[in-house]
Amino acid sequence: MSQPPASQPTWTAPVAPGPLDATVRVPGSKSITNRAFVLAALAAEPTLVRAPLDSRDARLMLGALEALGGGWERRGEDVLVRPLVHGSTEPASVVLGNAGTVARFTPALAGLGSAPVTFDGDEAIRRRPIAPLLSALREAGADIDDAGRGAPPFTVRGHGGLPGGKVDLDSSASSQFLSALLLAGPAFDAGVTVRLTGGTPPSEPHIAMTLGMLTRFGASPERDGAEFHVGPAALSCPDFAVEPDLSTAAPFVVAAAAAGGTVRIPGWPEYSTQPGDWLRSLMAELGQRAELTADGLSVTGTGEIPGARLDLHEVGELTPVIAALLCFADGPSVISGVAHLRGHETDRLAALATELSALGAGVRETADGLEITPAPLHGGHFRTYDDHRLVMAGAVLGLRVPGVSVENPATVGKTFPGFTAAWDAMLS
Ligand SMILES: O=C(O)C1=C[C@@H](OP(=O)(O)O)[C@@H](O)[C@H](O)C1
Ligand SMILES: C=C(OP(=O)(O)O)C(=O)O
Missing domain, CATH: 3.65.10.10 (Enolpyruvate transferase domain)
Structure with a gap:
């Protein structure tokens, strides 16, 4: 190594x-903070995220949302996150650092915009698994150019929205692939239905966290064994407090x-x-x-x-x-x-x-x-x-x-x- x-x-x-x-x-919790930022960006109105984490990964997520057409401002220890609205309308770059949550949760958001967005980060993130998620996003209608690498750098070309619908996903290398599809699902035209193939995803609590936070933001995720569904929904949670x-x-x-x-x-x-x-x-x-x-x-x-x-x-x-x-x-x-x-x-x-x-x-x-x-x-x-x-x-x-x-x-x-x-x- x-x-x-x-x-x-x-x-x-x-x-x-x-x-x-x-x-x-x-x-504050990295996992809750970065989910809250993503869901707030997809919401219909601003969200005050209370006591979020302020760290490299959290800043990378805020930077990604900004590149994707969103906005945010610090209010003391809190962060007010504004919705993406139309997503990115100009070519942009998202810096991933070595943040799994940023690398896995934000590419779907680029598919909601109408411009090409390039994703890349530290040398280490290029080695971390993401190919199964990119395949599932393509099934959901995303236009992704990864030059056959199945890894960053890759470009998502936004065409003004994603159809969504049924996708197969092998999430055995990281639970974040499944969380990524579910978090973005409410913004897809038909929502998303994910059928898990491959082995049991790791990190079950993080999957429960995704389902719980979607519910808190007003979506109605469903789970039936290895199948997950979240329908299109107008998200809203004006005030959200992050746990330690x-x-x-x-x-x-x-x-x-x-x-x-x-x-x-x-x-x-x-x-x-x-x-x-x-x-x-x-x-x-x-x-x-x-x-x-x-x-x-x-x-x-x-x-x-x-x-x-x-x-x-x-x-x-x-x-x-x-x-x-x-x-x-x-x-x-x-x-x-x-x-x-x-x-x-x-x-x-x-x-x-x-x-x-x-x-x-x-x-x-x-x-x-x-x-x-x-x-x-x-x-x-x-x-x-x-x-x-x-x-x-x-x-x-x-x-x-x-x-x-x-x-x-x-x-x-x-x-x-x-x-x-x-x-x-x-x-x-
Ligand atoms: O969804 C999340 O916030 C996370 C899920 C887990 O990833 P893996 O399922 O890849 O282990 C965990 O290890 C990571 O620190 C954070
Ligand atoms: C695996 C981890 O991080 P990431 O969110 O980058 O996947 C971790 O924090 O242990």
């Missing part, structure tokens, strides 16, 4: 000075298990479709105490972490941080169900196996996950492959291992630009 240059800045992850006693506020990002909370939650003591995350919702809400049951399964009260989630470390067999298919984005924690377990662990992580920001299975092993852990890649055999760890250079969740994993290791030098910590700005400051504050 490609390795970033050795000259990148590093951050020495701090060792926990003792048991923790901290309250950590995490920023529970996956961004993961390293802080896990810190209580790794270092002992208690970490509280205020604003943890009583009910959430976010995959991070699985942390409550995962922490219990890993021997920790997690209690949800009206004030938020409180996690207390018990000092013992049993090895575990965890199928993380539904919550793949938690894998890097959980894998780091399992390096401190009392016995071996197996993480399964996450082959699709090879198509994330980087090949996360290869990256985790390489970097955790380099610090002394016994970590082996399997066909669909990792085998982790704890061993005494030592400090060293921890490569992050331009992956925000690798920075978070490095921080977790550093809690108990002096001298973990985390490469390119700024890449965490994909979802939490203030991560290292919040981490230091948790430990002070």
